[in-house]
Every structure is written in structure tokens, then in C-alpha cells.
Amino acid sequence: MADQRGDDPSERLARRVDSLEQRVVALEDELAIHRLIVRYGFAVDTGDSVATAALFTSDTVYDVDTTLVMHGREGVAAMVDGPRHQSLLPNCAHTIGPAVVAVDGDRAVATAYSRIYKRDGETLALWRLSFNRFELERRDGRWQIARRTTRLLGHEEAQALLALAAREP
Numbered sequence: 001m002a003d004q005r006g007d008d009p010s011e012r013l014a015r016r017v018d019s020l021e022q023r024v025v026a027l028e029d030e031l032a033i034h035r036l037i038v039r040y041g042f043a044v045d046t047g048d049s050v051a052t053a054a055l056f057t058s059d060t061v062y063d064v065d066t067t068l069v070m071h072g073r074e075g076v077a078a079m080v081d082g083p084r085h086q087s088l089l090p091n092c093a094h095t096i097g098p099a100v101v102a103v104d105g106d107r108a109v110a111t112a113y114s115r116i117y118k119r120d121g122e123t124l125a126l127w128r129l130s131f132n133r134f135e136l137e138r139r140d141g142r143w144q145i146a147r148r149t150t151r152l153l154g155h156e157e158a159q160a161l162l163a164l165a166a167r168e169p
Contacts, residue, residue: 029103032143033110033136040145041094049080055145057137062148065155091119096132100165106138111165114150129153131161 036055043052053073056062062070062079070076079085099112111133118127135147151158 026103029108029138029143030101033101033103033108033134034097034099036136036143036145037096037099037110037112037134041096044080044085044094045089045092047080047086047089049077052080053077056148057139057144057146060144060146060148062145062150064150065152066157088116088118092127093117099134108134108136108138108143109165110134110136111161131158133161133164 040052040055043055053076056073056076058073060070060072060076062076064070068079070079094114094116096114097112099110101108101110111131114128114130114132115126116128117124130150130152132151133147133149134145136143137146138144149157149161151161
């Protein structure tokens, strides 16, 4: 039976359920992206190049301050296995977040601060503070990092990364 506006209650209920389902999917996507970003820190801090590389697409580009640009999973794995990164282990902690995440279908953008803490003897100090833009894609049923741009605090492009996030919905 239709109400006074002519709406069928079962149609209204179906619309509400569809709306809720879309919202739940959006929340699940955002949570999956946050977890992916956190797993990056755990993987690099344990020196696990295979786990780190698996977080990225096969054709990823990971650009750190324009001076270190990695291409593909192989490039990311090589960075983790490389002497500079290995020299930090086991005395470093990569922390990323909080992130502002915008999901659009099978693509998303996340912008976040990242910090690297380094232990030297009894001293624990902030070693690096950066701004990051993650461009992610859902491939093979899971979120992966297609492009990551990282800029050190004070880098001429750092503010531009944050400005994009401040204006994006």
C-alpha cells in the first residue's frame, strides 16, 4: 500500500537498504586503504621487501623528493633491500597517518603525514617528517598503491601536496 505521497513502503525500504549498502562499502574501502598504509610501515620496518612490494601495483611509481624514484614492485623491493634502508633496521619505525581518503569507485587518493623515528642507542628521535599522496587502485579485488609521492617537510612541493588534500572532497 502506498503512503500519502504515493511511495510504496517496500520501495522506500529497498532504497534505504541500497543507500546503506553503498555507505558500508565506502567505509570498508576507506578502512582497507588505512590498513594498507599502516602495513607499509610494518613491512619496511621488518625489512620485508616482498611484503612491501606486494602493497604496490606492478607498474607503480614511488617518488621520494624527486631524488629517489622507484618503478614497479621490483624498484620498491630494491629500495627495502638496499644498503640505505637496511642501515636503519631494526632501529626505525615508519608511522603514517592520519590520512584523508577519497574513494571514487576503484580509484582512491589518500594524503597523510609520515614520520620515521630512529633509535640511536638510548635516544629515540624523529628522523624524517614528510607529506604523502597515495594514488590507489583496486586491482585483483584488493587496494594497491599505484603511485606514491613523498615530499620532505620544507621541500618546495610539500605544501602543494597538502593543499590538494585540503581542497578535495
